[in-house]
Amino acid sequence: MGAIQNQLSPPVTDELSLVQAAKRGDDSAFEELVRRYDRNVFRIAQHITQNREDAEDVVQEAFLKAYSNLAQFQEQSKFYTWLVRIAVNEALMKLRRRKPERTVSLDEEIKTEDDSLPREIADWSPNPEQQYTQAELREILSKTIQGLPPGFRTVFVLRDVEGLSTEETASALELSVPAVKSRLLRARLQLRDRLGRYFQKRESGDGNR
Amino acid sequence: MKCSEFLQELTNYLDGVLDEKTKVELENHLSWCHNCYVVCDTTKKTIEIYRDSQLYELPEDLRSRLRSAIMTKCQQQKKRGPQSVG
Numbered sequence: 293m294g295a296i297q298n299q300l301s302p303p304v305t306d307e308l309s310l311v312q313a314a315k316r317g318d319d320s321a322f323e324e325l326v327r328r329y330d331r332n333v334f335r336i337a338q339h340i341t342q343n344r345e346d347a348e349d350v351v352q353e354a355f356l357k358a359y360s361n362l363a364q365f366q367e368q369s370k371f372y373t374w375l376v377r378i379a380v381n382e383a384l385m386k387l388r389r390r391k392p393e394r395t396v397s398l399d400e401e402i403k404t405e406d407d408s409l410p411r412e413i414a415d416w417s418p419n420p421e422q423q424y425t426q427a428e429l430r431e432i433l434s435k436t437i438q439g440l441p442p443g444f445r446t447v448f449v450l451r452d453v454e455g456l457s458t459e460e461t462a463s464a465l466e467l468s469v470p471a472v473k474s475r476l477l478r479a480r481l482q483l484r485d486r487l488g489r490y491f492q493k494r495e496s497g498d499g500n501r
Numbered sequence: 502m503k504c505s506e507f508l509q510e511l512t513n514y515l516d517g518v519l520d521e522k523t524k525v526e527l528e529n530h531l532s533w534c535h536n537c538y539v540v541c542d543t544t545k546k547t548i549e550i551y552r553d554s555q556l557y558e559l560p561e562d563l564r565s566r567l568r569s570a571i572m573t574k575c576q577q578q579k580k581r582g583p584q585s586v587g
Contacts, residue, residue, distance in 0.1 A: 453551055458516070
């Protein structure tokens with residue numbers, strides 16, 4: 293399938309070449325970058341804003357901003373990491389506008405003293421996701437991650453959903469590596485805790501241990 | 502290794518970036534501490550479930566609408582002239 297396409301034209305495939313072509317004014321190269329990352333930007337934006345319309349706006353604004361500021365992009369980091377940084381900032385701005393009563397920041401002070409083991413340690417059933425339909429599962433996952441503070445869910449999404457490295461996440465969010473690691477741990481544990489309500493092993497008569 | 506130490510290392514362990522010595526200690530801890538074993542296993546599942554969830558996929562029709570809107574705006578911007586920031 294891919295082999296046939298490859299015979300037709302040798303497309304510019306690596307990110308840096310596309311960026312350099314876009315910088316020289318080749319809009320089709322920029323469009324290829326949009327095509328390459330629009331899904332990721334949309335997912336990240338919707339995870340942060342929790343709102344579909346806002347996420348659509350963020351996709352447009354982030355790419356437009358990247359386009360306008362392409363000359364300033366230094367090529368020392370990956371274009372994608374740079375784009376993610378722009379998108380996260382746009383998404384946080386949307387969130388602030390929507391929830392002005394609460395300060396929304398990635399730097400919000402997060403308490404660290406409750407670093408003990410999670411309280412509920414009930415095991416899950418072997419294939420918990422199969423207890424639900426796809427739609428139910430999405431609803432559960434979406435509701436659960438919405439309960440996390442924005443600073444936690446952003447780190448989780450970049451690291452665990454989008455697969456950025458710890459260093460890339462730190463760079464995209466302008467956080468230190470230890471800060472990313474600590475937020476990631478908390479995000480993972482909180483999600484685990486909350487998902488446990490849906491995925492716990494159901495044993496009759498085994499309420500407490 | 503104590504349970505609290507296990508928790509400190511959990512993220513590094515799941516990300517596969519733990520040094521060999523700590524990894525052996527952690528796995529030794531998991532072999533007898535059921536609670537930590539469960540936490541480790543279900544945290545791993547949590548990550549996998551989210552990673553595989555396809556939550557917030559961008560539908561193709563919306564995707565192409567967004568893309569053409571982006572490209573139109575980019576071209577309008579280009580016509581308006583070069584950047585003010587140097």
